Amino acid sequence: MDDYLNTQMSQKHSYNWQLKILILTWEYPPNVVGGLSRHVSGLAVQLAQLGHEVHVITAGNGGLTAYEVVNGVHVHRVIPLNNQDNDFLSWIAGLNLTMSFKGVKIAEDIKFDIVHAHDWLVGTSAVTLKEELSIPLLTTIHATEHSRNNGIHTDMQQFIHNKEKKLIMESDQIIVCSTYMREELLTNFQLSEKKLEIVPNGIEPSTGEVNSNEIYPFIKRRKYVFSVGRMVKEKGFETIIEAAQLARENRRDIYFVIAGKGPMLERYRKMVTERQLDYFIVFIGYVSDEQRDALLVNCEIAVFPSLYEPFGIVALEAMILGIPTIVSDTGGLKGIIMDKQTGLLMNPGDAKSLLSNIDFLSQNSDKAKEIGEKGRQIVKSLYGWKRVASQTVKIMEETLLNKRVNLNENAR
Template identity: 40%
Template sequence: MRVLMLSWEYPPKSVGGLAQHVYDLTKAMAEQKHQLHLITIGSPGVPDYENVNGVHVYRVTPYQVSSPDFVTWVMQLNVSMLERCLTLVRDMEEPFEVIHAHDWLVAYAARALKHSLRIPLIATVHATEYGRNNGLHNDMQRHISDIEWWLSYEAWKVIVCSHYMHNEMQQVFQVPADKLVIIPNGVDAENFSVGQHTVPRENYASPDEKIVFYVGRMVREKGVQVLLDAVPKILHYHPNTKFIIAGKGPHLMHLKRQARRMGIEQRVYFTGYVDDNTRNSIYKHASVAVFPSLYEPFGIVALEAMAARTPVVVSDTGGLSEIINHGVNGLKAYTGNANSLADNILHLLMNPRSAREMQEKAYREVIEKYNWQGIAGKTVDLYQRVISAHYTANWQGNRRVGPLGGIGRLFAKSQ
């Protein structure tokens, strides 16, 4: 199949989990011999075009016109994406069969390409502005939410990663149930094995201390402030505990001030950004990985910890709640409840046998249920069903259409 994919995140540009999702999905699809062309944002020192694991990656730069806000910058990015896509389409020997857009930040380009090329659009909505902010509180949030609705309206099918997001899309945007398709995120377990250059444990904790590890963005919805509130109770019952908090974001300084105000700054180590090898090393050294999110559409970080064979505690919310079976492959705490979070962390710290049993079950589940080859197969199956429906529709207009195995030439040669 020939797929045109749009995503504003792709390595090395990584803000949240979207970049890794798109990287792993496209890699798995390319391994299944599909033709993937990805349009994404450029980064300094990275080529405008490269072939990554069989995926054709095109990077663009937003127009260098001063933008008063993020939404305007996104519009400039979309125009640059559209410009690159039109050149790509012109030079293609065979036309694309489907467009796949990830989140609202590429909605304008995706919609324009859908109508100009007259091929179906599939959208993956990874999160909503309403969910991220627990409602819509200003004009910019309402505007972004409107774009999310618009992308969902324009898409032939909308992929979501969990039953939680399925319900959210129905409640917030009234998307019909038969338009929504649940395809979970995945993880490549090999990415979380530690090589020869393991970062020494003493860089982070003394030999007699057990490590509780969080890694992720420093934003309010990730709930790190709840973890800090749980620290005093954990230290009361298990004094030899060190809390390693890795990541960056706008909430970081607030969290550091909270730790200082609580008098626990000597037990909490804010590392800032860590590379993959350092992250994997800390996972190996940690006794518990904790993800206390207030809002989490899926929670790929939990899968990553499971792949690293680290016992997991999560909050009982969103996709995290669907991944973790309490007491089987991890533990779940009441969302936003520091006392409950502390109790579950303490259970793993003080019951290593139970922790080992859960981590092994979690690892097996990652391998069997959340592998990218299976997820890519489900995505391609959806493409095929949409394309089949597309052939029976009248929406194609005057385009010349080939047999079911592929769409005919997009542009007729001039006489």
């Protein structure tokens, strides 16, 4: 490395170099589809609090403000060119076109240091802006199509897989949220280990407590086991339905409350009715963050039975509240939990394993309380957004440095 670059890096660290960061994400609060929205928001807000200038380009819907500053973050919302198209891939293509146009327009007044993309959904605009603005591209891969479907089986899955591959190859650096995701990318994509960094998802404590009975009076102060997530197959909610059926057959008073929206919600509700499980399980649909926290605070146990989970932010949301938490022994979840210390591990897709863990916690109240407290402490110490954002900034700085080194070497 030449003396000039050494001097620049020294000055940067000495004077807390402020980055101008352009973040691309297809969802951002209040538009919340899944966990990605909360992740990007938590990161963006903390980056701004660290003194960096953060601009987020995301999808709008006509009802949201096109531009506003929220918690120090400049949020730009764009409408896809073909916003009324019912074909999701066409809609995403139109979104990427408008995101690219908006990014170039904003860059007329702001010289960005780096573009940070989140998943393949914004991949086309990310690569375009990297080239148009001549800045490095950092990408966070939150999940992959291959692991969501246990392989690539359809033309659409192949299309998405190819989009993921294109984005990964064009990125200067990749962030994943867990060791599991790191191994997944190394297995399914040809890339150097040096190109991969692990930064966990972040979480902040709930700011208030609300009695869930006030919001959902049908609970009637019953003890309940709570779960929340997007209503898709990989979240494993059928395992909870099977557990509820076993509980009924064995005349055990276990009540499951499950929150979240998604394409399989009505199917799950129909399964509950057909199996006459309404006394044992309820799917309550969409909940706000405040409602989710109220349900978590007042539950006896939290359960996340995913068949596939790259990280598991919902588990952190329960653990940081001190709730004894059961998760599947799979993916990123098993990296969060130390079995019978900070939580419990169940066999994926195994209703009997889930019930066994529920019994352990119900029958050992002191141990359950100890597990909940240890879980809260580990989440608070390892997964705070300030720590996550600081790690991300370090990667951004190293990415910028490597880009400059390469440009300097190519110029010789």
